[in-house]
Amino acid sequence: MSQQETVLFDAQGPKARRRTMIGTVIGALFLLALAVVVVLRLAGQNQFSMELWGPLLNPGNENFELVWGVIGEGIVNTIKAALVAMTLSVVIGTLIAVARLSLGRYARIPLIGFVEVFRGLPVVVLVYLSVRALPDVGIDLRGWPGGQVFWGLIIGLTAYNMVIFAEVVRAGVASLPRGQREAALATGLTNGQAMRLILLPQAFRVMLPAIISQLVVVLKDTSLVVFVANFDELLSQGESIIRNLGNPIQTFTVIALLYIAINYTLGRLAQWVQARQARGSTAKATGGDDLVPVRDGA
């Protein structure tokens, strides 16, 4: 915080401090009033009754164990789907990036078109198409472990994220000093070996924070399956709790807090890794920061 203040503000004198103080009081009062209004309205609708919160908060409630069992299952499925989709996206994304970097100027044009098209599509459309339309074109995923909806979701998420990763990997490789590749070729490695042994390992190191931040995006996107088909991830589990107990505000609050807890932790982890890398290595003048904008809010 102090960093921003130095850019925008002078160190405050007595007058400015008084103004800030007044602003603090007014701002705090305003936020407090807002909170009070919300709480009063909710209380007026009897939203704080233990009848509604009990199954989520009170371990003595008859439904408590059942509800948290369902939520736990949802968390496991959400994380499982996110990790599988993430792994596939990184692998396929790397292949696309390597192909794009090694093809000639004209041969890579169709690949660029492919990347641009998939980057321009909403992820929910891709998930819908892979869950609903893949069976129509004769791709049967029912036999796969996890079932058809799970793999449909995975394929949809992968289709969206692989091209994002292709761009991340490409930027990562491009951020390395030219000398790395030249030195690798000079020691007699082939192009492929230089990519595999020298460039990609270093690029992945630079990319690690971007990969973790993108995991947050994937984790959030798993919830989109709720609009497409039945799959027991966190949000869908919340919906089925609501159908049975009729407590939407309470359950959605808990579900949202769980998502925030997981994603906030991942976000901090990404920041920590990035700070560590920025500190740990002197040869990384190009690293880290360049890659952060990859997280594009999807």
Add this chain to the structure above:
Amino acid sequence: MSPVIENLDLYVDGFLTSLSIIVVAMIGSLLLGTLIAAFRVSPVPPLRAFGTFWVSTFRNTPLSVVLFFCAFGLPELGINRTFYFFGVLGLILYTSAFVCEAIRSGINSVSAGQAEAARSIGLNFSQSLRFVVLPQALRTVVPPLGSVIIAMFKNSAVVGAFGVGGDLWSTGQTLTSARGYETLPIFIGVAIGFLLITLPAGAVLQVIERKVAIAR
């Protein structure tokens, strides 16, 4: 592709509704995001805390959960509106967090020496902000802000899936479920509709980026 061509008028309607969601959400999230960014860099602690809370809440919650909250929570607060209102509001709330972060990182990217130099040649606070800090910050903000907005364009599909009705997604749903068309061609049509928005937007963004780019 004949199912798409047969229903072209429906697609055009859906495209226009999607476009209206996008335009309203873009204006709303830019305004709200700028306001929250101003909170986050203000010298007033409660506003800063509120801004931080806002950003970490909406950035880490899935858009679908935000939308459900708007639709189920706000009526309990006595706010009863259409699904269109709730859908667009949810999209604005969600996107504002990303807009705020893009703007804040732009302001942070201006080095302190710039502001100090502006002060030392005698510009006052608003002058240094107007002539030195903001012009540089805005240029840095353009690429990340652009990708946030394009991501929002794509997220408008989620608002459609949520049940706003009449947009591109709902057009696809109506055609497949109520009229019995096959999923694949209909949703390829939906996908093309979105590409007609996102691809030109990406191209425009690149042009703007090149126009405002500065060497540092």
